[in-house]
Amino acid sequence: xxxxxxxxxxxxxxxxxxxxxxxxxxxxxxxxxxxxxxxxxxxxxxxxxxxxxxxxxxxxxxxxxxxxxxxxxxxxxxxxxxxxxxxxxxxxxxxxxxxxxxxxxxxxxxxxxxxxxxxxxxxxxxxxxxxxxxxxxxxxxxxxxxxxxxxxxxxxxxxxxxxxxxxxxxxxxxxxxxxxxxxxxxxxxxxxxxxxxxxxxxxxxxxxxxxxxxxxxxxxxxxxxxxxxxxxxxxxxxxxxxxxxxxxxxxxxxxxxxxxxxxxxxxxxxxxxxxxxxxxxxxxxxxxxxxxxxxxxxxxxxxxxxxxxxxxxxxxxxxxxxxxxxxxxxxxxxxxxxxxxxxxxxxxxxxxxxxxxxxxxxxxxxxxxxxxxxxxxxxxxxxxxxxxxxxxxxxxxxxxxxxxxxxxxxxxxxxxxxxxxxxxxxxxxxxxxxxxxxxxxxxxxxxxxxxxxxxxxxxxxxxxxxxxxxxxxxxxxxxxxxxxxxxxxxxxxxxxxxxxxxxxxxxxxxxxxxxxxxxxxxxxxxxxxxxxxxxxxxxxxxxxxxxxxxxxxxxxxxxxxxxxxxxxxxxxxxxxxxxxxxxxxxxxxxxxxxxxxxxxxxxxxxxxxxxxxxxxxxxxxxxxxxxxxxxxxxxxxxxxxxxxxxxxxxxxxxxxxxxxxxxxxxxxxxxxxxxxxxxxxxxxxxxxxxxxxxxxxxxxxxxxxxxxxxxxxxxxxxxxxxxxxxxxxxxxxxxxxxxxxxxxxxxxxxxxxxxxxxxxxxxxxxxxxxxxxxxxxxxxxxxxxxxxxxxxxxxxxxxxxxxxxxxxxxxxxxxxxxxxxxxxxxxxxxxxxxxxxxxxxxxxxxxxxxxxxxxxxxx
RNA sequence: GCGGCUGUGGUGAAAUUGGUAGACACGCCAGAUUUAGGUUCUGGUGCUUUCGGGCGUGGGGGUUCAAGUCCCUCCAGCCGCACCA
Numbered sequence: 001x002x003x004x005x006x007x008x009x010x011x012x013x014x015x016x017x018x019x020x021x022x023x024x025x026x027x028x029x030x031x032x033x034x035x036x037x038x039x040x041x042x043x044x045x046x047x048x049x050x051x052x053x054x055x056x057x058x059x060x061x062x063x064x065x066x067x068x069x070x071x072x073x074x075x076x077x078x079x080x081x082x083x084x085x086x087x088x089x090x091x092x093x094x095x096x097x098x099x100x101x102x103x104x105x106x107x108x109x110x111x112x113x114x115x116x117x118x119x120x121x122x123x124x125x126x127x128x129x130x131x132x133x134x135x136x137x138x139x140x141x142x143x144x145x146x147x148x149x150x151x152x153x154x155x156x157x158x159x160x161x162x163x164x165x166x167x168x169x170x171x172x173x174x175x176x177x178x179x180x181x182x183x184x185x186x187x188x189x190x191x192x193x194x195x196x197x198x199x200x201x202x203x204x205x206x207x208x209x210x211x212x213x214x215x216x217x218x219x220x221x222x223x224x225x226x227x228x229x230x231x232x233x234x235x236x237x238x239x240x241x242x243x244x245x246x247x248x249x250x251x252x253x254x255x256x257x258x259x260x261x262x263x264x265x266x267x268x269x270x271x272x273x274x275x276x277x278x279x280x281x282x283x284x285x286x287x288x289x290x291x292x293x294x295x296x297x298x299x300x301x302x303x304x305x306x307x308x309x310x311x312x313x314x315x316x317x318x319x320x321x322x323x324x325x326x327x328x329x330x331x332x333x334x335x336x337x338x339x340x341x342x343x344x345x346x347x348x349x350x351x352x353x354x355x356x357x358x359x360x361x362x363x364x365x366x367x368x369x370x371x372x373x374x375x376x377x378x379x380x381x382x383x384x385x386x387x388x389x390x391x392x393x394x395x396x397x398x399x400x401x402x403x404x405x406x407x408x409x410x411x412x413x414x415x416x417x418x419x420x421x422x423x424x425x426x427x428x429x430x431x432x433x434x435x436x437x438x439x440x441x442x443x444x445x446x447x448x449x450x451x452x453x454x455x456x457x458x459x460x461x462x463x464x465x466x467x468x469x470x471x472x473x474x475x476x477x478x479x480x481x482x483x484x485x486x487x488x489x490x491x492x493x494x495x496x497x498x499x500x501x502x503x504x505x506x507x508x509x510x511x512x513x514x515x516x517x518x519x520x521x522x523x524x525x526x527x528x529x530x531x532x533x534x535x536x537x538x539x540x541x542x543x544x545x546x547x548x549x550x551x552x553x554x555x556x557x558x559x560x561x562x563x564x565x566x567x568x569x570x571x572x573x574x575x576x577x578x579x580x581x582x583x584x585x586x587x588x589x590x591x592x593x594x595x596x597x598x599x600x601x602x603x604x605x606x607x608x609x610x611x612x613x614x615x616x617x618x619x620x621x622x623x624x625x626x627x628x629x630x631x632x633x634x635x636x637x638x639x640x641x642x643x644x645x646x647x648x649x650x651x652x653x654x655x656x657x658x659x660x661x662x663x664x665x666x667x668x669x670x671x672x673x674x675x676x677x678x679x680x681x682x683x684x685x686x687x688x689x690x691x692x693x694x695x696x697x698x699x700x701x702x703x704x705x706x707x708x709x710x711x712x713x714x715x716x717x718x719x720x721x722x723x724x725x726x727x728x729x730x731x732x733x734x735x736x737x738x739x740x741x742x743x744x745x746x747x748x749x750x751x752x753x754x755x756x757x758x759x760x761x762x763x764x765x766x767x768x769x770x771x772x773x774x775x776x777x778x779x780x781x782x783x784x785x786x787x788x789x790x791x792x793x794x795x796x797x798x799x800x801x802x803x804x805x806x807x808x809x810x811x812x813x814x815x816x817x818x819x820x821x822x823x824x825x826x827x828x829x830x831x832x833x834x835x836x837x838x839x840x841x842x843x844x845x846x847x848x849x850x851x852x853x854x855x856x857x858x859x
Numbered sequence: 860g861c862g863g864c865u866g867u868g869g870u871g872a873a874a875u876u877g878g879u880a881g882a883c884a885c886g887c888c889a890g891a892u893u894u895a896g897g898u899u900c901u902g903g904u905g906c907u908u909u910c911g912g913g914c915g916u917g918g919g920g921g922u923u924c925a926a927g928u929c930c931c932u933c934c935a936g937c938c939g940c941a942c943c944a
Contacts, residue, residue: 216863216939223862223940230944262944275944315942341942351944359860360942429943549939648871648884654937656871660885667898668884674899722872726883733883802879807925809879836911847924853878857924 006673008637012766016117024782025064025119027075029535036072037536038064039515039575041544041552042079045105045127046086049112051584051619051657052545054629058642059581059651059721060543061118065762066716068119069786075536077518078113078120080106082129084507085163085179088441092473098441099469102129112630117638117765119782124521128510133517134443135464136527137509140559141446142457143566149195152447152455157191157434158184164476165438166191168506169431171551192445192503193432196558200225200428202572203557212577214652217549224550226429230263231413232348233422235274235324237286238333258282258324258336261347261427265416266408269397270354270375272365274324274336275317277344286320287338293318300340315341315364327419328412339364347427355387362387376405433555435506440471440479442504450491450498459492465500478502511552512559515539515574533569542575549580579719582654586625588614596624600631603659616656627657639764640666646721646763668729669767672760675736676753676771683750684743686776691744698748704734705752706793712759713786721763728760750775755787803828804855805837817851828854 019025029035040060043053057078064076080102087098094101106127113120126133144150158167160177166189171178196203204225207218234257258274276283278300287293296318317337324334334352341360342351355365355372362383365372374383378392394400400408416422436445444465446458458465468486471479480486481502491498513527519536520528553575560574589597590612602611619626632641644665649655694702708731715724735756740746753775761768761781772781796817803811811831815824825846828834838858845857 219863220939226940226943228943260944264944313942339942341944343943346943348944353944358944360944363942427943546938650872653865653872658871658885661871664885671899720873723883726873729883800879804879804925807923812879845924847878849878849925851878853925855878855924 006670006767006770008639008669008766011770012115012117012637012639015766015769016114018769018780019117019119019782022780022783024780025068025074025076026121026123027073029532030073031535033071033073035536035540036067036074037515037539037541038067038074038076039518039539039542040076040078041542041548042081042511042514043109044081044084044086045102045109047105047108049109049629051627051629053113054116054632054641055581055584055645055651055655056543056545057113057116057118058645059579059719060541061116061120061642061765062646062716062721062762063541063543064119065765065782066713066786068782069758069761069784071785074119075124075518076118076120077124077515078118078122079124079126079514079518080109080128081507081511081514082106082127083134083442083504083510085165085439085441088439088473091441097469097471099129102441103127112633115633115638116642119765124518126514126517126521128443128507128514129441131464131466132524134510136517137443137505137513138446138458138463138465139460140513140527140563140566140568141505142460143568144194144562145447145457147562147566149198149562149565150192151195152190152192154188154190155193155434156186157189159187159189161185163439164478166434166436168434168508168551189436191434191436192447192501193434194558194562196433196555197428197430199558199561200227200430201426202561203430203554206557206573209573210576210578213575214578214580217546217553217578217580220549221554224430224554227426228263228428229424229426230261231265231409231416231422232259232261232425233326233416234259235326235334235352237282237336238323238325258350259348260350260352261425262352264354264357264409265412266394266400266403266405267354267357267375268326268328268352268412269394269400270356270373271326271329271334271352272355272361272371272373273353273368274334275339275342275351275353275364276336277342277349278338278340279344280338280342280349282350283320283338286322286336287318290321296338313340315339315360315367317364317368319368327421328415335370337364337368345431346429356383357387357389359387359389375400433506433558435509436503437506438478438481438502439504440467442507443509444480444504445501447501448489448491448498449501450494450496452496453491453493453498456491456493456498462492480504508552508555509559512556513563515556516560516563516569527568530569533571537569537571538573539575539577541577541579543579543581545583546580553578579651581651582649583618584627584655584657585616586619586627586657587616588623588625590614596622598624599627599659618654619657632662636662636666637669637766639767640669643669643725643764647725648722650722651719669764672732672756672767673771675732676757677774679749679753680774680776682740682746683753683775684747686750686754688747688750691747694744694748695741697738698740698745701734701738701748701752702790703793703796704731705748705755706790708759709755709787709789710794716762724759725763728756728763731756731759757781758784758787799851801851802853803831803834804853805834806857806859807855808837810834810837813854819850821846821848824848824850824854828856 038060040056060076064074068074082102087102090101091098141150158172160167160180160182162180162182167177167184172184176183204222204227207221210218237256237258278297299316317339320336320338322336324336353361353364355361355370356374357376372383373396375395375397376388376392377395378390381388381390381392394403394408400411413424444467446463446465448456448458450456468483471483473479487500487502489498489500516528516533519532523529556574561572563569564572586599589602591597592610597611640662644662647665708727711727712724715727735752740749757768757771769781798814799817800812800814802809803813811833813827815827834856841858843856843858847855
């Protein structure tokens with residue numbers, strides 16, 4: 001028998017055109033409706049969409065369409081994170097202009113995304129490389145500068161020698177550039193910084209108010225911010241000749257004190273040495289010219305660059321010969337070392353070593369023969385072989401003896417404060433965000449350098465500072481800096497000749513606020529209107545990859561706070577809900593020679609026996625285990641791709657892309673189409689009155705239908721899309737096995753069909769529209785509400801429960817859900833298997849949980 | 860080293876507050892349709908068995924009438940951070 005086949009390509013195209021005509025997904029602020037802001041992380045326009053994009057945007061689309069059906073005013077926008085290095089690399093390789101490359105990529109990717117049938121308000125599309133976009137970013141920077149949230153300082157920076165630019169701390173992974181993988185070098189440069197540390201505590205504390213964020217991401221941010229509380233105080237340096245450093249030699253030495261930070265002030269009496277970071281300013285002063293110092297410094301630098309290598313490296317130190325004292329430890333002198341395990345970046349770059357209770361100090365003390373004192377004891381703890389860091393009470397500590405650790409900490413801080421040397425303080429691991437990049441394809445930093453006036457901000461009315469279009473990549477380095485005229489300008493203050501800042505912003509700046517630009521994308525005067533932000537913000541559901549757990553998500557949280565402080569909006573926490581999707585993985589294939597083979601090549605092979613099938617791993621170009629979404633959309637259509645992505649694997653977990661999986665989805669789509677097309681002409685008209693009397697089978701189907709409504713809604717809301725798909729398939733199975741006998745049955749069949757269509761609408765929107773129309777509806781399903789649940793149909797008349805004897809399942813009985821215990825007992829004991837298992841033994845206990853279980857305890 | 864997550868059939872996975880483990884699929888087996896393959900439809904499919912049963916959620920132990928779920932302990936894999944004082 002020939003079937004009327006579902007013409008996927010034409011139907012999908014048709015419905016996308018209909019949605020466009022009806023402007024289905026274009027929204028405006030509507031105070032009468034509750035808003036819902038769905039945000040998917042915006043793509044970088046690399047040229048082609050990849051399967052990760054398809055997963056991301058399918059998820060956001062299901063949420064958007066579902067919430068819209070629920071009656072929310074849903075904003076679901078899309079844009080392009082369009083500044084960045086790949087454009088420049090492409091420009092160098094192909095001789096095109098980064099702008100041309102970027103805009104043609106955007107066009108291509110937009111076409112691909114549109115083929116997915118996403119419920120996006122494209123009228124709000126933004127591209128961050130548009131001067132109309134970065135103009136507002138420049139204004140933002142000026143406001144930050146005004147508020148002291150942007151500043152310039154000379155600092156040691158991470159230099160990526162391949163990309164020829166600076167990297168933020170967050171962009172250095174294992175001592176290597178996050179993009180290039182090249183070992184980063186240390187350079188001293190004058191750089192622009194954003195004062196993210198100003199918000200360190202708020203960024204940390206507010207994580208507690210983000211219950212709809214994954215725990216994992218909150219922990220990662222918490223660790224990144226790295227708050228620790230302790231005492232900062234000073235030790236006096238004694239010169240080698242035994243007398244205190246005089247004022248004159250103090251001036252020579254620069255300082256006669258060493259300031260340290262500790263989280264364990266309680267262990268003060270366990271101190272046995274002072275240690276400075278090799279790049280500590282005092283280190284040079286105390287050790288310069290001494291025998292072996294230069295060799296020591298060299299040794300410090302020879303350690304590998306990876307974090308792990310640094311952490312595992314042997315602890316080495318250099319004895320300066322100087323000693324230090326502290327007023328709370330009268331009569332004691334402590335040697336001052338320079339040690340490779342002390343970081344200049346953290347705390348004060350100096351510590352006092354307590355070998356008994358810090359493993360690093362312990363290792364160091366062992367090596368250099370320094371005293372190891374026990375000052376904390378739990379009674380059975382020991383510092384014989386390793387440092388003791390557990391709980392206990394203070395010992396060998398004079399006026400602290402017997403105290404609890406926390407108590408002792410407070411006491412030492414108090415005494416230091418009393419003698420005017422030191423204070424309780426908080427340290428953060430978080431550093432300010434260095435945003436200067438020595439690249440062309442970024443947002444120009446709107447600053448001018450004037451010989452007379454110094455650094456002068458560009459006046460707002462001169463914005464945007466646009467990138468020049470006539471650039472070349474004939475030589476390495478920043479094309480902006482060597483452009484013949486661009487940087488020449490006049491000082492806004494004195495009118496004399498001046499030079500523009502030629503550094504551009506880190507491209508993470510653009511993604512700091514794009515979700516705000518979506519709210520008001522055509523506003524020329526301001527980045528966005530405050531009232532619009534008041535309506536739409538915060539983002540209700542943000543969806544994207546885990547790789548942005550720290551970088552982007554922390555920067556965006558910072559930026560929203562900074563903007564709030566500059567009066568741009570009143571919300572300071574941008575994303576109330578966050579969902580991080582898993583990766584898309586695929587099997588790997590290698591031929592006899594070990595060359596990687598693509599899945600498409602593998603499928604096309606007649607003889608697959610010579611191919612070695614390797615592990616399923618994240619799709620990567622180098623392993624060639626990549627699926628091109630374009631092929632999938634072309635072959636199976638958008639709905640099949642979307643369905644497959646939502647089926648089986650929970651969205652937070654990795655998704656294994658398989659040929660059989662996508663085929664299965666495609667078959668199901670055809671099955672649904674066939675099922676409804678075969679029956680549609682037998683059904684009553686849309687909106688026919690409820691016959692109110694139903695056969696038993698029809699009642700069962702109604703019950704299944706309404707259970708599915710409640711079940712699918714719950715699953716979607718908890719991001720269990722795989723379960724939602726399973727519930728939809730369960731309903732369609734029930735419908736398929738239902739054989740209508742009369743008009744009432746056919747009414748029920750229509751109800752079930754229509755419900756089914758509405759339930760899979762968010763997932764397979766094209767098919768849903770097609771079938772919705774086939775059932776005689778003139779309206780768009782995309783504009784129809786979610787079906788209502790008839791609660792009375794959710795309860796079962798009877799329920800089948802298990803009967804256990806001594807905890808082992810022996811039989812099943814069917815009862816009313818609220819059947820009395822006597823009824824249950826009678827039914828249970830009437831079962832042959834139950835009698836057999838009881839083997840004539842006496843009933844000691846009879847447990848009956850209505851609707852759940854019977855357990856007969858007999859012995 | 861520290862922190863987190865995960866471990867359930869051949870595979871992806873389900874399983875309210877502890878209450879019939881394996882829903883829904885993929886694959887596989889058998890049958891029907893088809894010239895054949897594919898599609899489609901029907902049935903079966905945790906392992907094992909002497910067909911009575913027995914055993915099953917990474918291993919071991921515990922609590923309970925009852926444990927994938929709670930507690931203790933060990934193991935494996937993945938991810939993040941890593942000399943942070």
